[in-house]
Amino acid sequence: MTSRPALDVRPITESELPDWLRALNTGFLREPVSSGKQLDGRRKQFVPGRLLGAFDGGRCVATCRSFAQELTAVGGAPVPADAISNVTVTATHRRRGLLTRMMNHDLAAAKERGDVVATLIAAEYRIYGRYGFGPATSTAEWIVDTARTGLDPRAAVPDDGGRIDLVEGEEVRKLGPELHERVRLGQPGAVSRDDLWWQVNTGAVRFDTSWAEPFYAVYRSAGGEVEGLASYECDSTWDDAKQPRVTASVDWLIASTPAAERALWRYLCSIDWVAQVKTGWRAPDDLLPFFFPDVRSARITRQADWLWVRLLDVVRALEARTYEAAGELVLEVVDRTGLTGGRYRLQAAAGGAGVCTPTRSDADLTLDVAELATLWLGDESAVRLAALGRVREERAGAARVADALLRTSRRPWCPDMF
Numbered sequence: 001m002t003s004r005p006a007l008d009v010r011p012i013t014e015s016e017l018p019d020w021l022r023a024l025n026t027g028f029l030r031e032p033v034s035s036g037k038q039l040d041g042r043r044k045q046f047v048p049g050r051l052l053g054a055f056d057g058g059r060c061v062a063t064c065r066s067f068a069q070e071l072t073a074v075g076g077a078p079v080p081a082d083a084i085s086n087v088t089v090t091a092t093h094r095r096r097g098l099l100t101r102m103m104n105h106d107l108a109a110a111k112e113r114g115d116v117v118a119t120l121i122a123a124e125y126r127i128y129g130r131y132g133f134g135p136a137t138s139t140a141e142w143i144v145d146t147a148r149t150g151l152d153p154r155a156a157v158p159d160d161g162g163r164i165d166l167v168e169g170e171e172v173r174k175l176g177p178e179l180h181e182r183v184r185l186g187q188p189g190a191v192s193r194d195d196l197w198w199q200v201n202t203g204a205v206r207f208d209t210s211w212a213e214p215f216y217a218v219y220r221s222a223g224g225e226v227e228g229l230a231s232y233e234c235d236s237t238w239d240d241a242k243q244p245r246v247t248a249s250v251d252w253l254i255a256s257t258p259a260a261e262r263a264l265w266r267y268l269c270s271i272d273w274v275a276q277v278k279t280g281w282r283a284p285d286d287l288l289p290f291f292f293p294d295v296r297s298a299r300i301t302r303q304a305d306w307l308w309v310r311l312l313d314v315v316r317a318l319e320a321r322t323y324e325a326a327g328e329l330v331l332e333v334v335d336r337t338g339l340t341g342g343r344y345r346l347q348a349a350a351g352g353a354g355v356c357t358p359t360r361s362d363a364d365l366t367l368d369v370a371e372l373a374t375l376w377l378g379d380e381s382a383v384r385l386a387a388l389g390r391v392r393e394e395r396a397g398a399a400r401v402a403d404a405l406l407r408t409s410r411r412p413w414c415p416d417m418f
């Protein structure tokens with residue numbers, strides 16, 4: 001029997017980027033070779049120590065990249081996050097523990113840096129629970145049948161004194177970041193966008209070959225304030241009777257007020273030729289259907305878990321968020337990796353801050369660190385998880401107390417894919 005050589009898992013150097021990118025493309029089943037332009041774009045993401053590779057005889061066979069991010073906690077505080085992306089293991093080297101080695105390396109480094117959480121968008125549901133991640137937000141996509149909305153096709157949009165203008169990518173790069181800062185700090189589960197995000201998502205920097213310039217619509221309130229921005233694309237479908245059947249697909253739409261949200265969705269549904277609007281991934285409790293007289297004109301076509309969170313520091317994570325009610329809970333948090341397990345007392349003040357301290361008192365609830373991540377942004381119910389046997393009540397009624405403290409009236413949402 002021939003023994004396999006030990007594989008080297010380590011941060012890559014910048015000169016190894018082309019080989020690393022080939023492995024990344026291969027893992028995601030894309031054309032392996034990157035163009036010079038794509039390579040130039042990817043170079044902008046290079047941060048020493050944050051791109052991991054596994055090497056077999058000098059060839060890169062696994063990839064993992066992390067970058068600095070902020071995640072908005074319940075109540076609006078941004079917490080430092082280790083955002084994980086670009087995870088691949090080449091098919092020839094799968095199930096030999098490479099993902100586990102890369103995750104252990106990355107999470108230990110994030111803990112060392114002082115990040116409060118790690119975040120990712122999971123390609124498949126079953127991959128990341130074992131590393132302490134829990135699904136913490138979900139998402140839905142609607143299709144709106146524009147002929148069925150009940151909107152008056154003759155009426156001008158917006159009808160509230162605001163205005164909508166179409167702008168170019170350069171304008172989006174000027175207006176977008178400031179608007180997005182306001183939006184993301186008001187949206188638990190949202191994440192920060194750096195300059196590169198705006199450049200990539202307006203075509204100034206390209207990571208792939210499929211870029212097509214979209215339309216950008218900006219909404220300004222009657223007072224002239226920029227309150228909403230949408231990026232959308234249209235196909236060119238006409239049916240056999242020479243009727244336009246165009247689909248407008250929204251790449252992203254952000255709004256700092258319900259008025260801006262309403263105006264942008266109504267605008268998109270009023271464009272001549274557009275028969276349906278695909279909303280892209282939205283909040284699971286989005287207001288969207290209720291902007292139309294006929295709510296049933298919008299139907300959900302896709303839904304799924306979205307942002308996964310891994311708590312790296314239970315004390316700082318629980319103290320970063322606010323609470324819906326006053327109350328007290330002792331949590332026994334099980335963390336197989338030893339990163340942040342232990343027994344903690346959470347004392348929450350109504351509508352305000354919480355204090356979290358290690359304790360030796362008897363626990364009210366026992367749960368894995370992944371389940372606590374799922375509860376942390378307020379989207380899941382401890383009572384539901386207890387019914388599933390995923391959290392254990394050590395004191396009768398403790399799961400209801402957890403729900404009263406942790407759950408929120410609007411659901412968390414992460415608008416971004418990374």
Ligand SMILES: CC(=O)SCCNC(=O)CCNC(=O)[C@H](O)C(C)(C)COP(=O)(O)OP(=O)(O)OC[C@H]1O[C@@H](n2cnc3c(N)ncnc32)[C@H](O)[C@@H]1OP(=O)(O)O
Pocket residue numbers: 027028084085086087088089090093094095096097098099100101120121122123124126127130
């Ligand atoms: C944040 C992101 O980037 S998401 C993108 C993730 N990437 C992809 O989906 C691309 C295609 N898939 C792959 O590249 C690989 O299969 C990976 C990265 C998912 C897994 O890499 P591997 O090196 O094979 O994983 P590794 O050998 O470390 O597996 C560790 C454990 O996870 C399990 N596991 C790994 N992948 C999966 C999966 N897709 N579904 C279920 N279990 C899985 C393994 O069976 C193993 O279990 P065990 O410890 O009980 O034996």
